[in-house]
Amino acid sequence: MSKPRNITINVPVLARVEGEGALEIHSRGREITALSLRIFEAPRLFEKFLEGRDFGEIPDLVARICGICPVAYQMTAVHAFERLFGLDPGGWVRDMRRALYCGEWMQSHALHIHLLAAPDLLGYDNAIAMAQDHPEIVRRGLVLQALGNDLIRLFGGRSVHPVGVRVGGFHHAPDRSDVAELHVRLTAAVPEAEALLRWTLALKLPETEQRFVSVGLRHPAEYPMNEGRLASSTGLDAGVAEFERHFSEHQVDHSTALYCLFRGKPYLVGPLARVNLNLERLPAAVRAVLDESGIAWPSRNPFHSIIARAAETYYSVLEAARILKDYRVPGAPYVPAVAVAGAAIAATEAPRGTLWHRYDVGEDGCMRRARIVPPTSQNQARIEADLRQSIEALGVDSSDELLRRHCEMVIRSYDPCISCATHFLDLRRHRA
Amino acid sequence: MGEPAVMAKKPRVAVHKFSSCDGCQLAFLNLGEDLLRLSSMVELVHFAEAGPVDPDAEVDIAFVEGSISTAAAIERIRSVRSRSRFLVAMGACATAGGLQALRNLADGAAWVADIYAVPAELDLLASSTALAQHVRVDLELWGCPVSGRRVVAAVRALLFGVSPVEEQDKVCLDCKRSQTVCVMVTRGLPCMGPVTRTGCGALCPRFGRDCYSCYGPAENSNVEALGRRLEGVGLSRTAAGRRFLSINSAAPPFTEAGRRRAQDHE
Known part of the structure; x- marks a missing residue:
């Protein structure tokens, strides 16, 4: 054998991921000795500047953590405070929050499926190039994305950092005529969303079988969004307030996103984990299409996440249409909140997975401390585990170009939302 | 504000991101079918989130989202400036440093130490600042998020070679x-x-x-x-x-x- 060599390959940019990533692979012979997905987000220190803020300010501030899922941050914050304050905003608020969340799932999933993931699977550099050959597919995706955005706009005035949500409910109840108009569009989109799910089922996805633990919320009667208990495919059943007992975050030197582990091991959150844990909570219409596919659920193929995203898009269209069908304007769109000191804790299902918040609230209703665990920090260790397995399956001695393309596709399939400064995938290979 | 240079027949456009939430780029990604129309009117040479990637390309218009909060970012915004004829700062992070500029008023180093166990490994400046503190900016579009309608209006105006109108009213x-x-x-x-x-x-x-x-x-x-x-x-x-x-x-x-x-x- 020739003497050990170090090979470093710089590839330009990891496109179609929200964030900067660098992948470093060390190998010896056919074995990977070290692998790290390095993430460099310029930290914005959100948890620190929430300190001293009044609870009423928090929903608008935490929305700014993510432009793609601001509703998830708002929803988690308001539920945390309401749980602590013992505030029940009632059925109307509960239903409308669910409809609003459906809007976010629709737009985020449609964006990822069509603009970020599909070009990989159909062999294009980007969705604009893909639209030349598949105009109807891209158009359908953009229509569903726009419908989700308009649903957010109905409740929040705009789709990015909407202004309608407050602790206790909404600032404003939509007019009946606006809801009726959107309901017509939702109903018309049902076959489109079903067709989208069938289309993802017909895609030629890479075959792989991996062992991983799925984590997400479970609710006794519903597909989980705002409520539920923490569940895992290994039998975890815990209240959201017990999160810190089972999950721990730590810093690793190659990433500014903190790594979160479940009892010391990597785990998956997000659409595929949710479908795996909550298949029977999906309505019959969605389940029937998934059953026809011949996929044995729960799935062990991480590439099935695009199917899970499409299933949830279909579900969101059905669910929002169901909720808005018999819309009525309430007497008041919110109940007033009175602060209580203590720990405000909640978890909801963001498009990318379980989002957990904890606020230590003082007597004055202001934050003493905040802790936020976003989905991407939870998936980071799982992405690395997947990359390791994928590279070994592909062969460590594969060409750099093949490895790079496949690794990028693996990373993108998790829809990581890193909100960081640049997008360079700097692939370093060290062969010993 | 710089001269609104008359644009080439199909202007080259880049969208860059610094420290931010990604929300202002959605002004483009949320255009729906208009995104496809826009891509036929301009040449999108760099827009990593949408696909095209060429961060060092010379462009006619650069839209920049995000604030400057690392030493590397200072170098990068200078490089973007030197390769762009018309630079648009897009959103509150780019025009005023964003929500994360709250650390400018506090002890930023202590904040980092509170969140990260090994803060020395982070390249993070004590402040988060607007683009205009580092480079010449030709147009500032304020807002968190920026208004998509105004981004499109700016593109339109520049295509016609006129100065986009800045709103100043209250x-x-x-x-x-x-x-x-x-x-x-x-x-x-x-x-x-x-x-x-x-x-x-x-x-x-x-x-x-x-x-x-x-x-x-x-x-x-x-x-x-x-x-x-x-x-x-x-x-x-x-x-x-x-x-x-x-x-x-x-x-x-x-x-x-x-x-x-x-x-x-x-």
Whole structure:
């Protein structure tokens, strides 16, 4: 054998991921000795500047953590405070929050499926190039994305950092005529969303079988969004307030996103984990299409996440249409909140997975401390585990170009939302 | 503001991202089918989130989202500037340092140490700053998020070789024009509309709530008078200060108005 060599390959940019990533692979012979997905987000220190803020300010501030899922941050914050304050905003608020969340799932999933993931699977550099050959597919995706955005706009005035949500409910109840108009569009989109799910089922996805633990919320009667208990495919059943007992975050030197582990091991959150844990909570219409596919659920193929995203898009269209069908304007769109000191804790299902918040609230209703665990920090260790397995399956001695393309596709399939400064995938290979 | 150079037949456009939430880029990604039309009118040479990747390309128009918060970012924005004929700062992070500029008023190093076990490994400046503090900016589009309609209007204007119009009015004027009932006068809400740049269409007052100034200070804003009024409608002096020290805390009139009140408290 020739003497050990170090090979470093710089590839330009990891496109179609929200964030900067660098992948470093060390190998010896056919074995990977070290692998790290390095993430460099310029930290914005959100948890620190929430300190001293009044609870009423928090929903608008935490929305700014993510432009793609601001509703998830708002929803988690308001539920945390309401749980602590013992505030029940009632059925109307509960239903409308669910409809609003459906809007976010629709737009985020449609964006990822069509603009970020599909070009990989159909062999294009980007969705604009893909639209030349598949105009109807891209158009359908953009229509569903726009419908989700308009649903957010109905409740929040705009789709990015909407202004309608407050602790206790909404600032404003939509007019009946606006809801009726959107309901017509939702109903018309049902076959489109079903067709989208069938289309993802017909895609030629890479075959792989991996062992991983799925984590997400479970609710006794519903597909989980705002409520539920923490569940895992290994039998975890815990209240959201017990999160810190089972999950721990730590810093690793190659990433500014903190790594979160479940009892010391990597785990998956997000659409595929949710479908795996909550298949029977999906309505019959969605389940029937998934059953026809011949996929044995729960799935062990991480590439099935695009199917899970499409299933949830279909579900969101059905669910929002169901909720808005018999819309009525309430007497008041919110109940007033009175602060209580203590720990405000909640978890909801963001498009990318379980989002957990904890606020230590003082007597004055202001934050003493905040802790936020976003989905991407939870998936980071799982992405690395997947990359390791994928590279070994592909062969460590594969060409750099093949490895790079496949690794990028693996990373993108998790829809990581890193909100960081640049997008360079700097692939370093060290062969010993 | 720079000269609105007459654009080539199909101008080359780049979208860059610095420290931000990604929300302003969605002004493009949320265009729906218009995104496809836009891509036929301009050549999108760099827009990593959408696919095309060429960060070092020479372009006619660069849209830049995000604030400057690392040493590497200073180098990068200079490089973007040198390769772009017309540079548009897009959104509150790019025009005022964003929400994360709140660390400029605090002990940023202590904040980092509170969150990260090994803070020395982070390349993080003590402050988060607007693009204009580092390079010449030809147009600033304020807002958190920026208005998609105004981004498209800017592209349109530049395609015709004219200067895009910058909105300078206050939110109050939008409320009057749309006959929205004043939430401060009628309900005593601590509305920031009197000092806030319009562009959102008076979204919050139309939803029956007080503006929280996500578009930053309007020109000639009397922040002192509003500060006193906020206290007059019942906010404590520190709570009134926090109204200024939020999404646009690093915009000079807001920094001063907010800091005075925060310091009084200490």
